[in-house]
Amino acid sequence: MKLVIAEKPSVAMSYASVLGANTKKEGYSEGNGYIVTWCVGHLIELAMPEAYDEKYRKWDMANLPFIPEKWKYSVKKSTVSQYRVVKQLLIDDRVEEVICGTDCGREGELIFRHVYKLSGSRKPIKRLWVSSMEDSALKEGFSNLKNGADYENLYNAALARERIDFLAGMNFSRLISLLYGGYGTYFSIGRVQTPTLNLIFKREKEIAEFVKEKYYVVHIKKNGLDAVSEHIKEPGIAEKMQKECNGSNASITKVDKNIKKVNAPMLYDLTTLQRDANRLYGFTSDKTLDITQKLYENKMVTYPRTDSTYLTEDMENVADGVLKNMLHLFNLDAELIENKKIFNNSKVSDHHAIIPTMTNVDISSLGIDEQRIYSLVVMRLICAFSKPYIYESTCIEIACNDYKFKANSNVVKDKGFKAIEEHFKQKYKADTEKKDKADAVEIEFAVNEGMVLENVESETKESYTKPQPHYTEDTLLLAMENAGVKDMDDDVERKGIGTSATRAEIIKKLVSRAYIQRDKKNILITEKGKYLVDVAPERIKSVDFTVEMENKLLELAKGNVSYHVFMQEFNDYISSVVDEYSKLEITEKKSFANGPASDIGSCPLCKSPIREGKTNYYCSNKECKVCLWKEDKYLLSMKKSMTKKIASDFFNKGYSNIKGLVSASKGTEFDAKVICTFDEEGRCKYTLEFPKNNSKKNN
Numbered sequence: 268m269k270l271v272i273a274e275k276p277s278v279a280m281s282y283a284s285v286l287g288a289n290t291k292k293e294g295y296s297e298g299n300g301y302i303v304t305w306c307v308g309h310l311i312e313l314a315m316p317e318a319y320d321e322k323y324r325k326w327d328m329a330n331l332p333f334i335p336e337k338w339k340y341s342v343k344k345s346t347v348s349q350y351r352v353v354k355q356l357l358i359d360d361r362v363e364e365v366i367c368g369t370d371c372g373r374e375g376e377l378i379f380r381h382v383y384k385l386s387g388s389r390k391p392i393k394r395l396w397v398s399s400m401e402d403s404a405l406k407e408g409f410s411n412l413k414n415g416a417d418y419e420n421l422y423n424a425a426l427a428r429e430r431i432d433f434l435a436g437m438n439f440s441r442l443i444s445l446l447y448g449g450y451g452t453y454f455s456i457g458r459v460q461t462p463t464l465n466l467i468f469k470r471e472k473e474i475a476e477f478v479k480e481k482y483y484v485v486h487i488k489k490n491g492l493d494a495v496s497e498h499i500k501e502p503g504i505a506e507k508m509q510k511e512c513n514g515s516n517a518s519i520t521k522v523d524k525n526i527k528k529v530n531a532p533m534l535y536d537l538t539t540l541q542r543d544a545n546r547l548y549g550f551t552s553d554k555t556l557d558i559t560q561k562l563y564e565n566k567m568v569t570y571p572r573t574d575s576t577y578l579t580e581d582m583e584n585v586a587d588g589v590l591k592n593m594l595h596l597f598n599l600d601a602e603l604i605e606n607k608k609i610f611n612n613s614k615v616s617d618h619h620a621i622i623p624t625m626t627n628v629d630i631s632s633l634g635i636d637e638q639r640i641y642s643l644v645v646m647r648l649i650c651a652f653s654k655p656y657i658y659e660s661t662c663i664e665i666a667c668n669d670y671k672f673k674a675n676s677n678v679v680k681d682k683g684f685k686a687i688e689e690h691f692k693q694k695y696k697a698d699t700e701k702k703d704k705a706d707a708v709e710i711e712f713a714v715n716e717g718m719v720l721e722n723v724e725s726e727t728k729e730s731y732t733k734p735q736p737h738y739t740e741d742t743l744l745l746a747m748e749n750a751g752v753k754d755m756d757d758d759v760e761r762k763g764i765g766t767s768a769t770r771a772e773i774i775k776k777l778v779s780r781a782y783i784q785r786d787k788k789n790i791l792i793t794e795k796g797k798y799l800v801d802v803a804p805e806r807i808k809s810v811d812f813t814v815e816m817e818n819k820l821l822e823l824a825k826g827n828v829s830y831h832v833f834m835q836e837f838n839d840y841i842s843s844v845v846d847e848y849s850k851l852e853i854t855e856k857k858s859f860a861n862g863p864a865s866d867i868g869s870c871p872l873c874k875s876p877i878r879e880g881k882t883n884y885y886c887s888n889k890e891c892k893v894c895l896w897k898e899d900k901y902l903l904s905m906k907k908s909m910t911k912k913i914a915s916d917f918f919n920k921g922y923s924n925i926k927g928l929v930s931a932s933k934g935t936e937f938d939a940k941v942i943c944t945f946d947e948e949g950r951c952k953y954t955l956e957f958p959k960n961n962s963k964k965n966n
Contacts (some may be wrong), residue, residue, distance in 0.1 A: 268297070268300055268301065268302055268361045268362055268363065269300060269301050269302070269362070269363065269364045269366055269393070270301075270302045270303075270304070270305045270356050270357065270359070270362040270364070270365045270366065270390075271286070271288075271301060271302070271304070271366040271368045272304055272305065272306065272353060272365065272367060272368055272369065272379055272382070272383075272432060273303065273304070273305040273306070273307055273364070273368045273369065274304070274305065274308070274368070274369040274370050275305060275307070275308070275377075276305045276307070276492075276764065277564050278305065278400070278564060278821040279295075279296070279303050279304065279305035279368075280296075281400055281402075281405065281564075281566070282303050282368055282405065283296045283298075283301075284402070285402050285405045285406050285409070286298075286299060286301045286303065287299030287301070288301040288302065288303045293352065294349055294352030294669060295352060295355075295356060296448050296937055297870070302356055302359075302361075302362065302902040303357055303484035304352060304353050305349070305353075306346075306347055306353065306369065306378055306379075306382060307346045307347070308346075308378065309341050309343065309377075309378075309381070310343060310346050310349065310353065310378070310381070310382050310762070311341070311342060311343070311350070311381035311382055311385055312338075312340065312343055313338070313340060313341075313429065313433050313942045314338075314339035314340055314341045314562070316333050316437060318339050318341065319333075319335055319339060324325055326444065326445055327440075327445075328445055328849060329713060331438055331442055331845045331849070332434075332438050332841050332842050332845040333434075333437055333438055333441075334434065334438075334838050334841060334842070338430065339374065339379060340385060341519060342385075350382065351529060353382055353386070354382070354385070355495025357382070357383060357386040357387075357388035357390070358386060358387065358388055358584040363390065363391075364390060364391050364392075364393060364595055365383065365388065365390045365391070365392050365393070365415075365475070366382075366392075366393045366394070366395055366409075366412060367379040367392060367393070367394045367395065367415060367418075368395045370570075370572065371395075371396050371397065371398070371570060371617060372572050372617055372618070372768060373421060373424055373425040373766075373768075373824070374425060376394060376421050376422050376425050377422065377425035377426065377429060380422050380425075380426075380517070382397050382858045392415065393412040393413065393415055393418075394412060394413040394414070394415050394417065394418050394872060395408050395409060395412060395413075395517060396408065396413050397570075398569045398570040398573075398618045398619055399566070399570070399624050400563060400564060400565075400566045400624075401566050401568045401624045401625060401626055402566075403567045403625075404624075404936060420624065420825065420826040423823055423824075423830040424820045424821070424823040426830070427820060427830055427833055427834060428820055429824055430834065431816065431834070431837045432457065432458050433456060434837065435456065435457065435458040435807070435840070435841070436455070436456060436457055437455035437460075437645070438841050438844075438845060439803075439804070439807055439844070440453070440454055440456045441500075442456075442457050442553070442844070442845055442848055443456055443799075443802055443803060443804075444582050445804040446802070446848060448808070452801075454799055455776075455780050455782075456795065456799075456803060456807060457773075457776070458807075458816065459669055459764055459765050459769070459773050459812060459813055460773050460776055460777055460782075461799070461800075461803055461807055461808045462750075462764055462807075462808050462809060462810045462812070462813040463610045463743075463747060463764055463765075463773050463774070463777065464777055464782050464783065464792070464796055464799065464808070465800050465802060465803075465808040465809075465810065466738075466743070466745070466746055466747070466750070466764075466781055467738055467777075467791075467792045467796070468792050468796065468797060469580070470735060470737065470738055471737070471791065471792045471797075472735065472911075473734060473735055474734045474735060475910045475911060475912070476910060476911060476912045477734035477735075478912070479732050479733065479734070479926055479927055480500075480731065480732045480926065480943075481500075481729060481730070481731055481926065481927075481938075482498040482499060482500055482729070482730055482731070482732065483498070483499045483500075483501075483502060483505035483728065483729050483730075484496050484497075484498060484499065484505075484727070484728055484730070485499070485505055485508045485509050485512065485516055485669055485670075485672075485725060485726070485727050485728075486672075486725065486726050486727075486728065487512050487665065487672055487720075487723045487724065487725050488723060488724045488725075488726075489517075489720045489724070490710070490712055491710050491712075492663070492674055492676075492710045492712075492714070492720070493674060493675070493964075494517075494663065494665045494672035494673055494674035495672060495673065496508065496670065496671070496672055497671075502729075505727045506727060508670050508725075508727075509725045509726060510725075511668045511670070512667045512668055512670060512723065512725040513723075513724065513725035513726075513924070514722055514723070514724075514725075515667055515668055515722075515723060515725075516667075516719055516720065516721050516723070517665050517666065517667035517672070517719070517720045517723050518665065518667075518717065518718070518719050518720070519663060519668050519714055519715065519716055519717065519718045519719075519720070520664045520665065520666050520716065521662075521663070521664035521716060522660040522661060522662075522663055522664075522714055522715060522716050523661070523663075523814045524659060524660070524661045524663075525659070525660050526657065526658075526680070527657070527658055527659075527660050528655045528656070528657050529655055529657075529658075529683075529685075530655040530959055531606070531650045531651050531652075531653050531654075531655060531656075531683070531684040532611060532647065532650060532651070532684070532803055533576035533577070533609060533620070533651065534576050534577070534578070534620035534621065534622060534645060534647055534648065534651055535576065535620055535621045535647050536573050536574050536575055536576050536620060536621065536645070536767055537556065537571055537573055537574065537621065537767035537768065538574070538744050538745075538748050538767045538770065539576065540555060540559065540571075540640075540643060540644070540647075541556065541740070541744055541769050541770075541771065542740075542741040542744050542745060543643055544593040544639070544640060545739060545740040545741040545744075545788070546634075546698070546699065546739070546741040547639075547643075547692065547697035547698055548639055548698065549698065549787075549788055550636070550639075550640075551740055551771070551774070551775075551785075552740050552744060552770060552771035552774055552775075553771040553772065553774070553775045554636075555640060555771070556571065556572075556771045557639045558636055559571040559621070559640055559644075560645075561637070562637065562640065562641055565957065566624055567623065567624055567626055567628055567641060568621055568622065568623055568624060568628045568641065568644050569618075569619065569620075569621055569622050569623075569624060570618045570621070571621055572618070572767060572768035573617070573618035573619065573620060573621060573767060574616075574636055574766060574767040575614055575615045575617075575618060575619055575620055576587060576609075576614075577609055577610065577611045577614035577615050577619060577620055578610050578611075578615070578619045578620060578621055578622070578715070578856065579610065579611075579612050579615050580610045580611070582610065582619065584623075585611075586609075586622070586624060586648075586652075589622060589623055589624070589648065589798055590603065590649065590852065591646065592623075592627075593623055593645050593648060593649060594649070596627075596628065596630070596645075597642075597645065599690070601649060601653060601686075601687060602653070602654060603649075603652040603653060603833040603862060604652060604653070604654055605652075606651055609651055613821075615802050620667055621643050621644055621645055622644065622648050623641070623648060628641070638695060641693050641697045642694070644696050645691075646687060646688060646858060647839070649687050650684040650687050650688060651684075653683055653684035653687055654681060654683035655681070655684070656679075656680075656681070656682060656683040656684060656685045657680040657681040657683060658677050658678060658679050658680055659677070659678045660675070660676075660677050661675065661676040661677070661682055661710075661714070662674075662675055663675070663676065663714055665720070667723065667725075673712075676710045677712075678730055689924050692862075710822045720787075731926075731927060732804050736789075737786075737789040737790065737791060738789070738790045739788045739789060739790060739901055740749040740774060740788070740790065741788075742768055742788055743774065747763050747764040747765055747770050747773075747786065748763040748764075748770075749763055750763045750810045750813075750814055751763060751764075751811055751813075751814030751815075753812055755897075763814060763817070764810060764813050764814065767819070769818070773888065774790075775906070776835040777796070780798060781793055781795050781796075781888075782796035783796055784794055793915050794882075795928055797879075804844055804847075804848065806840075806844070807844070819833055838885040838963045841910065865908040867879065867884055867911060867914055867915045867918060868918040868919040869918065869919070870886040870887075870888065870891055870893050871893065871918060871921070871945055872891060872893055872945060872947075872949065873886065873888050873890075873891045873893075874888070875887050875888035875891060877914075877918050879911070882897055882898070883895060883896045883897060883898060884897070884911075884918070886949075891949060892948055892949030892950075893945055894949060895909055895914050895917060895918075895943075895951065896909060897909045900954050902941075904931050905928040905929050905930070905931065906927075906928070906929040907927075907928060913925065913941075917943040918952075921943060922940050922941060922943065922956075923940070923941050923943070924938070924939075924940050925938070925939060925940075925941050926938045928941075937957075938958070939955045939956060939957055940955070940956040940957075940958070941953060941954075941955060941956075942955075942956060
């Protein structure tokens, strides 16, 4: 008989159905020459350090680094009964061949190999490699099984990934917690999660330290045409321009027209699907993955954990059949075109892009969230075979009393794939999006060079420069995917932090460990997260190092890198970091005991270093009472918080020039020099100094 091992019970049931193994037993089913059983995710896990030696139960610098010479594994207590079933079947004399039917990727291979090796089985291995759970795809897959030995390199990459993540977590979490545990007793450091946290930290730091600047633009308008000046810093210049242009004649000096084409987007890989689901519906990345996995197991979409946006060249007929089925299912009459560019074998490694299957689906039977994800996958497939979006772009230059203005007009010529997008987004109530720069902005009359616009209206508008926005899961996933791209060769296939299959879990862990938090769609770093980034060794939180490791794992999967060489290099790295930090002076080790060190400055009273706490900036001298609160009531009354930059100005210069303060009585914005002084008791006093009339307002 042949033993098939699936990753989940639901998948095993699908296998049993197509194989005819319909006699149910305890933990498996059999029939027609097959036995089908299942894991429940990971049945086997790495043993904890204390399993090697009881001394490792205690967190002690003397026991670091922890690098096992021979790795130990243990059976998960929650699934031990199912492991016993699988193990017994693996050594059953009736079984002549074992078929690995776990998910077709790195982790799926690892799940199977751990169970197989721990059971002591030596039976020959075949590999089921499919991208769809449809009956037809499964039957074809079982008729064309791969040799298990062909996936040895994939297993080595999975094994290496598991072990380096374990080593980094166990060693660095203990190291940093022992040295800098003043904030709490435990820090979780991860090879991938800490660089991701560092990305968020840097963005939040940029936002906190951003100083907005006021600028003005002058508009001249006529019959729907709205032309604007360049940014003007001085209000007097803007006022003069506005007055001189209002009611005057303006002349069109240049009209530049171009027909522009926007090609349809590529098919979805997991990351782009997660990004769109977050942007359009506010779904977290792990929620999107869970829903897509469920749709996959229900035979409605193809394998979700893919990083390819292409189909293989032999799938043209399949794609054509699915397209026709989807148009019928959604009652659409779309004009489709041939799109050869999405069929490329060289762009598909393990799995092709996510597309719908031929399975007939009753959309109304799905929950609303499942409908939305399914509709996105369908929408992207139809869009890929739709015509480009074509529009006429017109750039207009206008002169008025020697001042220059510009206006742009976009006129849609053919909506193409955007008509499909609009249909699905309206049907499934996607969030309102900002207008695309190519969306129509039509002028009410034809414009030509030399045309005179009589008696134009003019107005001045004031605005402020804006910092980078907070990360959302959409933009964070993009940042993770693009991390390190600038420093990599063009032919590197996979870039960034993590993989399509793991990025959702990374974000989820950071939230669960209170290093980041969600605020509606925004992702914000917590004080605990800031503290961790401050104390973590530079290379541990380095994006470049993590990207380097991810690409080495990819090369390992291809067989281009030796597992033993890779592991030795990582072991040496672990040892070097522990050795470096073990040699720190006692004062350095404890310097973060009450809060991370900072570059804020010195205390104005006793000259001791200023440190940053969870809610304040304070003097490190315990006898000194100098302190500035982050939620300072005086600044809050003017709609400002105590940023690190403002605190640094107060401590080092005694004042800070702050723009965009808001009057509590009038609600208007103003700029002022805020002067901060401290009395002998460390209490602060504020004074406002206005640049024009030098009037002061005391607190």
